[in-house]
Structures are given as C-alpha cells and as structure tokens.
Amino acid sequence: xxxxxxxxxxxxxxxxxxxxxxxxxxxxxxxxxxxxxxxxxxxxxxxxxxxxxxxxxxxxxxxxxxxxxxxxxxxxxxxxxxxxxxxxxxxxxxxxxxxxxxxxxxxxxxxxxxxxxxxxxxxxxxxxxxxxxxxxxxxxxxxxxxxxxxxxxxxxxxxxxxxxxxxxxxxxxxxxxxxxxxxxxxxxxxxxxxxxxx
Amino acid sequence: xxxxxxxxxxxxxxxxxxxxxxxxxxxxxxxxxxxxxxxxxxxxxxxxxxxxxxxxxxxxxxxxxxxxxxxxxxxxxxxxxxxxxxxxxxxxxxxxxxxxxxxxxxxxxxxxxxxxxxxxxxxxxxxxxxxxxxxxxxxxxxxxxxxxxxxxxxxxxxxxxxxxxxxxxxxxxxxxxxxxxxxxxxxxxxxxxxxxxxxxxxxxxxxxxxxxxxxxxxxxxxxxxxxxxxxxxxxxxxxxx
Numbered sequence: 001x002x003x004x005x006x007x008x009x010x011x012x013x014x015x016x017x018x019x020x021x022x023x024x025x026x027x028x029x030x031x032x033x034x035x036x037x038x039x040x041x042x043x044x045x046x047x048x049x050x051x052x053x054x055x056x057x058x059x060x061x062x063x064x065x066x067x068x069x070x071x072x073x074x075x076x077x078x079x080x081x082x083x084x085x086x087x088x089x090x091x092x093x094x095x096x097x098x099x100x101x102x103x104x105x106x107x108x109x110x111x112x113x114x115x116x117x118x119x120x121x122x123x124x125x126x127x128x129x130x131x132x133x134x135x136x137x138x139x140x141x142x143x144x145x146x147x148x149x150x151x152x153x154x155x156x157x158x159x160x161x162x163x164x165x166x167x168x169x170x171x172x173x174x175x176x177x178x179x180x181x182x183x184x185x186x187x188x189x190x191x192x193x194x195x196x197x198x
Numbered sequence: 199x200x201x202x203x204x205x206x207x208x209x210x211x212x213x214x215x216x217x218x219x220x221x222x223x224x225x226x227x228x229x230x231x232x233x234x235x236x237x238x239x240x241x242x243x244x245x246x247x248x249x250x251x252x253x254x255x256x257x258x259x260x261x262x263x264x265x266x267x268x269x270x271x272x273x274x275x276x277x278x279x280x281x282x283x284x285x286x287x288x289x290x291x292x293x294x295x296x297x298x299x300x301x302x303x304x305x306x307x308x309x310x311x312x313x314x315x316x317x318x319x320x321x322x323x324x325x326x327x328x329x330x331x332x333x334x335x336x337x338x339x340x341x342x343x344x345x346x347x348x349x350x351x352x353x354x355x356x357x358x359x360x361x362x363x364x365x366x367x368x369x370x371x372x373x374x375x376x377x378x379x380x381x382x383x384x385x386x387x388x389x390x391x392x393x394x395x396x397x398x399x400x401x402x403x404x405x406x407x408x409x410x411x412x413x414x415x416x417x418x419x420x421x422x423x424x425x426x427x428x429x430x431x432x433x434x435x436x437x438x439x
Contacts, residue, residue: 019236026235031225038226048229055235119220126221141214142221169210172217 014062033079039138040083042131050086054079084153117176125175136161137168
C-alpha cells in the first residue's frame with residue numbers, strides 16, 4: 001500500500017532526525033493528535049502545549065517504536081500520557097466538578113436512534129464533561145485502556161475508574177438523546193459542586 | 199419493558215463502539231508547529247559548525263600574529279644583515295621593556311663601548327672581515343630597520359651618532375647597496391655566521407652585557423666632544439635614502 005509505504009518512509013526519516021520527514025509527519029497527524037489533546041484538556045491553549053510536548057517526545061523516542069504496533073495508536077498514547085502529566089501538573093490549580101446532577105432517563109435513551117447525532121455534537125457533549133470524567137471516558141472508550149491501566153495512570157482506585165466511566169457514559173447518552181430529539185440547548189452539567197478528582 | 203443488565207451492557211458497548219468510530223479518526227486543525235520542533239539535529243550541526251569556524255578563525259589569527267611577530271619587517275630584502283645581528287634572537291623580536299629603556303638611556307649617553315665589537319662582527323658577517331672599521335661603522339647605523347630590531351645595537355649606543363658619522367654614513371650607503379653588496383661579497387657570508395672564530399666568540403658575550411657596564415673609553419671621549427644626534431625610535435623602514 002502506498003500510504004503505508006509512505007508512512008514507513010516518514011518513520012525512517014524521523015528515526016534519522018530528518019527535519020523534512022518530521023514536518024511531513026506533523027502535517028499528516030497533527031490534526032488527529034490535536035483532537036485527542038483537546039479531549040484530554042480543559043482549554044485549547046493547554047491542548048496546544050500538550051501537542052507540542054507530545055511531538056517532542058515522538059521525535060525523541062521514535063527509534064523505540066516497533067512496527068508490529070499501530071503507529072497512530074502509539075502516537076495517541078504519547079499524547080494521552082502527556083495530557084495526563086499536564087493534568088496532574090495543573091491539578092492543584094484547577095477546580096473539579098462532579099456530574100451527580102445529570103439525570104439520564106432510560107426512556108430518553110430507549111427512544112433514541114443511534115445515528116442521529118453527529119461527531120461535532122458528540123465532541124461538544126464530551127467537552128462539557130468535567131475533566132476527570134472526560135479523561136476516564138476517553139481513555140476507556142476511545143483509546144482502549146483497561147480500568148487497571150487508567151487507575152494506575154491517574155492514581156485512583158479501579159472502582160473509581162469504573163464508576164466514573166459509567167456516570168460519564170450515562171450523561172452522554174442522555175445528552176445525545178436530547179440532541180437526537182433536536183433539543184437546542186444542552187442540559188445543565190451539574191458543574192456547581194466541587195468534588196474529588198477521579 | 200424492564201431493562202435487564204445484559205441489555206444495558208449491550209447498549210453501552212454499542213454506544214462505546216459508535217463513539218469510538220466517530221472520534222478515533224476525528225481531526226481538528228492543529229496550530230502551526232514551531233521551527234524548533236523540527237531542527238534539533240540542525241541546531242546541533244549549526245553549533246558544531248560555528249565552533250569549527252571559530253576554531254579555524256582563531257588558528258588563522260594566531261598564525262597571523264605569529265607571522266607578524268616573527269617578521270616585523272623585511273630588512274634583509276633591502277640590505278644584507280650582518281651575521282652578528284641576524285644570528286641574535288633579539289634582532290628578530292626587538293627590544294622591549296627594560297631592555298628598551300636601557301637602550302634609550304644608553305643612546306642618550308655618548309657611549310661607544312660596544313661599537314668596536316659590533317663593527318667587527320659586522321665586518322665579519324657582511325664583508326668577510328676584510329673591511330676596515332671606519333667604513334663599516336656608518337654602514338651599521340645606516341640600517342634603520344635592523345637597528346630598530348636589534349637590542350644589541352640600541353644597547354650599545356649606536357643610535358646616538360655624530361653628525362660626522364652621519365656624513366660618512368651617507369657615503370657608506372651610497373657604496374653599500376644591498377644588491378651590489380650581495381654580489382660583491384659571498385652571499386652565504388652575509389647570511390650565515392662568519393667563519394672567523396674571533397667574531398663568533400666575541401658576538402654573544404659582548405652584545406648583551408654592554409649596557410650594564412658602560413665605561414669611558416677613548417672613543418667615548420672623542421664622541422663626547424661632538425654634538426650628538428638621537429635617532430627617533432620609529433625610523434621608516436625601507437633603508438636607503
């Protein structure tokens with residue numbers, strides 16, 4: 001496949017620390033990785049910092065990449081780890097909220113058609129999650145981490161990871177069910193309370 | 199209809215799969231990367247290049263200074279240097295510091311103690327030792343660049359010459375053309391030390407010690423009666439008037 005051959009060439013060029021290959025790699029994957037960084041940060045500025053720091057790590061450690069794994073998955077893991085480090089670094093400066101007041105009604109979900117929300121609506125709903133819940137949800141659902149890995153990386157209990165995933169998922173299902181009925185406004189996220197970090 | 203846990207798990211799994219499929223390939227326009235991200239190797243190469251250029255430049259400057267220090271002028275091109283002067287290291291580097299001051303002081307005194315020895319050495323080196331001292335004496339003084347670079351001559355007081363000596367000096371200059379002199383005498387004698395063993399022995403011992411032990415001799419008494427002329431320290435190079 002031409003694209004995979006091209007990707008292998010880019011990887012080899014980056015292993016040789018060739019700036020042209022590094023630029024091409026950044027151009028090709030920065031959009032996806034920036035979206036991942038946005039999902040794991042609270043602000044766009046933080047996501048930009050995470051993206052920049054992630055590419056520094058990618059270029060520095062690309063020689064340790066083994067080709068039997070997905071290169072995109074390898075890069076996304078670096079972005080997520082960098083975002084978690086960034087999150088922990090800024091933990092004491094930020095306030096964390098719970099989503100206890102989100103009321104997901106099974107009736108709304110039963111009436112919901114799965115394909116009636118778009119990716120941008122899903123992104124918007126995820127962005128409304130508190131960062132701790134969002135991190136657990138994205139790590140488990142999108143990046144494929146197990147609960148034990150999430151607990152280890154975030155420094156929380158496994159049951160905390162499971163409960164927060166469940167609550168985040170319910171909230172999103174409720175929001176997306178509301179969106180599927182073409183509700184114009186996103187319901188309250190219950191961000192009034194300040195609670196424990198995940 | 200009551201929802202079982204199995205149905206809920208299945209619905210959650212479907213939801214997760216839908217979210218994953220929608221977001222795993224999602225992309226957001228990323229900000230432009232800074233150039234420093236792509237040039238770690240180039241930066242290192244540039245640093246090494248700059249260091250290399252600095253080293254080369256330093257070596258070049260050092261070599262230039264070395265050449266300038268070893269060859270302040272080129273008097274040998276203009277006139278044949280006497281063997282006694284050219285063989286002395288001080289003739290190359292020139293006097294400096296206390297030696298220069300001593301030379302200046304002694305040049306102000308009508309001291310001519312060192313002149314016979316220098317004349318003898320000059321005769322041995324430049325003319326093969328066959329020329330009388332009276333003709334060689336002004337010829338040595340008529341070598342401005344050589345005199346400037348010579349500690350021995352400045353210390354011996356040869357810079358303070360008399361008006362009469364200057365007159366004879368001009369006469370000697372007219373006869374001691376560097377080219378013709380080289381043609382007349384053996385060229386090797388003008389460059390290499392004189393074969394005369396007396397001149398070789400007298401040269402190193404007499405020249406450096408002369409300023410330290412000035413004594414009144416007959417020559418000094420004769421010169422004291424004559425008006426003295428102190429030559430400037432920076433004579434124009436190039437020899438011949």
